[in-house]
Structures are given as C-alpha cells and as structure tokens.
Amino acid sequence: MITKQLWMAIPLSAALAVTGCTTTNPQTGEPQTAKATTGAGIGAAAGAVAGLLSGDSAASRRDHAAIGAAVGAAAGAGIGYYMDRQEAQLRDRLQGTGIGVQRQGDNIVLNMPNSVTFGFDSSELTGQARQALNDVSAVLREYPETRITVAGYTDSTGSKAYNQRLSERRAQAVGDYLMQGGVQRQRLNMVGQGESQPVASNDTEAGRAQNRRVEITVVPTGQQ
Numbered sequence: 001m002i003t004k005q006l007w008m009a010i011p012l013s014a015a016l017a018v019t020g021c022t023t024t025n026p027q028t029g030e031p032q033t034a035k036a037t038t039g040a041g042i043g044a045a046a047g048a049v050a051g052l053l054s055g056d057s058a059a060s061r062r063d064h065a066a067i068g069a070a071v072g073a074a075a076g077a078g079i080g081y082y083m084d085r086q087e088a089q090l091r092d093r094l095q096g097t098g099i100g101v102q103r104q105g106d107n108i109v110l111n112m113p114n115s116v117t118f119g120f121d122s123s124e125l126t127g128q129a130r131q132a133l134n135d136v137s138a139v140l141r142e143y144p145e146t147r148i149t150v151a152g153y154t155d156s157t158g159s160k161a162y163n164q165r166l167s168e169r170r171a172q173a174v175g176d177y178l179m180q181g182g183v184q185r186q187r188l189n190m191v192g193q194g195e196s197q198p199v200a201s202n203d204t205e206a207g208r209a210q211n212r213r214v215e216i217t218v219v220p221t222g223q224q
Contacts, residue, residue, distance in 0.1 A: 079220050082145065083107075086143045087101065087103055094135060097116065097131075097135075098128075099113075107218065109216070109217050112214040113209070115209065116129055116132070117213075123173045124173070133178060133181065137181025137182055137183055140187075141183060144187070146187070146219060148178070148183065148188050149189045149190075149191065149215075149216070149219070150189070151214065152166070152167035152168060152169070152174075153193050153198075153213050154166055154211065155208035155211040156195045157202075164192055165192070166192075166194075167192035175190035198211045199211060199213075
C-alpha cells in the first residue's frame with residue numbers, strides 16, 4: 001500500500017530533478033520553462049511512481065522513488081535538452097537575418113519569408129538566403145539526430161497548378177543548398193504546399209507577402 005508520505009515524495013523528487021531550468025524567452029523577455037524541464041518533470045514523476053511500486057517497505061519505496069525520479073528526469077530531459085541547444089544556436093546564428101525561429105513542442109520551425117529567400121516568381125536563392133542557410137547547415141550538421149522537412153508555400157496569385165510547381169521548386173532549392181552544405185540527403189524531405197496553407201489573408205499585399213515563404217521544420221529522430 002502506498003502511504004500519503006510516499007505520494008508526497010513524487011512532487012518533491014520531480015521538483016528537485018528540474019530545479020533551475022527556467023529560462024527567458026528571447027523574443028518576449030518573459031520567463032519560460034525550458035522544453036528540457038518539461039520532459040524532465042514528466043520523466044521524474046514517472047520514475048518516482050515506478051520506484052514507489054518496487055520497494056518492500058515504506059523506507060525502501062521512498063528510496064526507490066527518489067532514485068526513479070532522478071533516472072526518469074535524465075531520460076525525459078534528453079530530447080528536450082538536445083533540441084533546446086539546437087534552438088539556441090539557430091537563434092544566435094540567424095539573428096538579424098529576417099528568418100524566424102519558432103519552437104513547437106520538441107520541433108523547431110524556421111520561417112524564411114520570400115523577401116529573404118527568392119526574387120519575384122523565382123526559385124533562385126538570393127545571396128542573403130545562401131548566407132543564412134550556411135549557418136543553418138552548420139547547426140544541422142552538429143545535431144545529426146534530427147530529420148528536416150523543407151516546405152514551400154505561395155500566395156494565391158496565379159493558377160493553383162503554377163503555384164504548386166513554384167512551391168516545389170523553391171523547397172527543392174533550399175533542400176539542395178542544405179545538402180551542398182553537408183546535410184545528409186536521407187535526413188531531408190522537400191515538399192511543395194502551393195497556396196493551400198496560408199497564414200494570412202490573400203486579399204492584401206501584406207498578407208500575400210506572409211504566405212510566400214519556406215518553412216524548415218526540424219524534428220527529433222523517430223518523431224517524424
């Protein structure tokens with residue numbers, strides 16, 4: 001039987017496992033919990049519960065809960081910590097380039113607006129885009145345990161068929177350049193989404209400009 005005292009060991013063990021993992025959001029300046037902290041907390045709780053169920057006495061179960069929390073925290077923080085470090089390096093290298101860096105769970109999304117990457121109605125990378133992608137490639141080579149999807153998007157100007165082909169060519173151009181920078185082909189998936197997934201209204205020039213983009217999504221191996 002698990003006593004009240006033993007159950008109290010779970011949040012304490014989890015808290016000890018993730019103490020000091022609060023960071024500052026580089027865009028808002030507000031405190032945030034690192035993704036590694038979330039994984040560590042979940043792992044710590046799971047490990048503590050497993051430990052509580054494995055002892056022969058109250059004291060034994062308390063010890064097992066503490067050990068289980070520590071082991072679970074280390075395992076849970078692994079992916080989050082790996083992606084946290086990669087995100088930090090991408091933010092540092094891409095600062096001032098016009099390329100946005102977003103975190104979605106354990107995934108990292110780089111938003112490359114068309115004004116940075118391509119000229120009008122073109123799939124030829126600009127010099128600015130090539131320079132930025134050199135930095136992206138360097139980080140991706142350092143963190144090989146990820147998969148990368150490069151997706152091209154357009155606004156609704158012109159025919160759907162033409163926009164689909166243009167988005168495919170642009171995604172391929174970015175993917176090809178990453179491969180030239182040393183990113184392994186088997187890690188990459190290039191897709192064209194055409195005008196099908198707008199992020200803003202196509203009724204205004206400002207909205208259409210937001211829709212013309214390439215997104216690079218970096219996903220931990222095994223989660224894509």
